[in-house]
Amino acid sequence: MAIENRYDFVMLFDVENGNPNGDPDAGNTPRIDAETGYGYITDVCLKRKIRNYVALSRGNEKGYQILIKPDKSLNEKFADAYREEGLTANKGKEMDDVIRRARDFMCRNYYDVRVFGAVMSTGDNPCGIVKGPVQISFARSLSPVSIQDVTITRLARTTEKRREEGKIEIGRKSILPYALYRAEGYVSAALANKTTNLSEEDLELLWEAIINLFEHDRSAARGKMCMRKLYVFKHSSIFGKCPSHILFDKIAVTLKQDLPPRSFRDYDIKLDPRMPDGVELIEKL
Numbered sequence: 001m002a003i004e005n006r007y008d009f010v011m012l013f014d015v016e017n018g019n020p021n022g023d024p025d026a027g028n029t030p031r032i033d034a035e036t037g038y039g040y041i042t043d044v045c046l047k048r049k050i051r052n053y054v055a056l057s058r059g060n061e062k063g064y065q066i067l068i069k070p071d072k073s074l075n076e077k078f079a080d081a082y083r084e085e086g087l088t089a090n091k092g093k094e095m096d097d098v099i100r101r102a103r104d105f106m107c108r109n110y111y112d113v114r115v116f117g118a119v120m121s122t123g124d125n126p127c128g129i130v131k132g133p134v135q136i137s138f139a140r141s142l143s144p145v146s147i148q149d150v151t152i153t154r155l156a157r158t159t160e161k162r163r164e165e166g167k168i169e170i171g172r173k174s175i176l177p178y179a180l181y182r183a184e185g186y187v188s189a190a191l192a193n194k195t196t197n198l199s200e201e202d203l204e205l206l207w208e209a210i211i212n213l214f215e216h217d218r219s220a221a222r223g224k225m226c227m228r229k230l231y232v233f234k235h236s237s238i239f240g241k242c243p244s245h246i247l248f249d250k251i252a253v254t255l256k257q258d259l260p261p262r263s264f265r266d267y268d269i270k271l272d273p274r275m276p277d278g279v280e281l282i283e284k285l
Contacts, residue, residue: 001197001199001200002189002192002193002196002197002198002199003133003187003189003192003193003198003199003200003203004189004193004238005189005234005235005236005237005238006187006188006189006190006235006237006238006239006240007186007187007189007203007232007233007234007235008184008185008186008187008232008233008235008240008244008247008248009184009185009186009187009210009230009231009232009233010182010183010184010185010229010230010231010248010251011139011181011182011183011184011185011210011227011229011230012180012181012182012227012228012229012230012253012269013139013180013181013183013213013214013225013226013227013228014178014179014180014181014225014226014228014264015176015178015179015181015222015223015224015225016177016178016223016224016225016263017175017176017177017178017223017224018175018176018221018222018223018224018225019173019174019175019176019221019222019223020039020041020045020176020179020181020222020223020225021040021041021042021045022174022221027174028174029147029174030145030147030174030175030176032145032147036144037144037145038140038141038143038144038145039140039141039145039176039179039181040138040139040140040141040181041138041139041181041183042138043135043136043137043138043183046136046139046183046213047112047116047136048068049209049213049214049217050112050115050206050209050210050213051066051068051069051111051112052216052217053208053209053212053213053216053217054066054111054112054205054209055069056216057205057208057209058111058205062109063108063109063111064111065109065110065111066110066111066112067106067110067112067113067118068112068118074120074122074123075122075123075124075125078102078106078120078122078123078125078126078127079123079124079125081102081105081106081109081125081127082102082125084105085101085102085105087101087102087125089124089125089126099126099127099128100128102120102125102126102127102128103120103127103128103130103195105127106118106120106127106130107130107195107196107197108197111202111205113130113132113196114132114196114197114198114202115132115133115134115196115198115202115206116132116134116135117129117130117131117132117133117196118130118132130195130196131191131195132191132196133187133188133189133190133191133192133195133196133198134185134186134187134188134198134206135185135186135188136183136184136185136186137183137184137185138183139181139182139183140181140182140183141179141180141181141182142180142181142182142253142255142267143179143180143255143260143261145176145179146176146177146260147174147175147176148174148175148176148177149172149173149174150172150173150174150175151170151171151172152170152171152172152173153168153169153170153171154168154169154170154171156169157169173221175223176223177260177262178260178261178262178263179261180228180253180261180264180267182253184244184248186244187203189238189239190238190239193238207230207232207284210227210230210284211227211230211284211285212227213227214226214227226264227285228264228285229269229283229285230283230284230285231251231271231281231282231283231284232281232282232283232284233247233275233279233280233281233282234279234280234281234282235278235279236278236279236280237278241276241277241278241279242276242278242279246276247275247276247279249272250271250272250274250275250281251269251270251271251272252269252270252272253267253268253269253270254267254268254270255267255268256268
């Protein structure tokens, strides 16, 4: 059964001595707004980590496969849907029903399609387009960030010639000493009921994945990353009781002192407890 409540949510997470999301157009350095100096992380990066967590924790269960991963091509997966449902692509009037049945198959079997949606109209076995009920914004740092390039050396040599010459191999990595990021998200019960049938169980798994977003995604390049807070606004109806930006403004995060932040404790978080009628604030973390 699809969810019957709209939700909005706010994530606060930080990085310490790491690169949270490299920019391939800038030598894989941390992404930064050149005009303001604030850092940002793409929605694609955050959704990738959610997908990875679901694949790790529930990937062997029916209905929790992940579509967007590099195991085989998307068109192959679309063809699998046609085979499983006994469908045949044609150009007649029946094609709309064929695509609908293929789309429903993808929603039932792939968690990320139910949650984030997907464009599945490529190849000879199109499965339609699904607008996902869950959308996540870019994360933005709450203070300007300072990218630091750190030079590193390696004792092992790549070639025998380099070993004989005794040359030291030098590399570099770009890090942020510290940054606290804020990202905002939206869950549309209306879209869940219309197409994907996103359930309460699916939603609980989403909160679980967000809380544990970085716990199984460790790497030396990313440094120390922690999900600090997850605030969820639950509406009492499918279409909601209040515009999301009014709810987001009830969470204010400010620096305690006018100094470069170096820990989560350098920030104050103030919550306005006065919620509009029909909206409940749930502090998941």
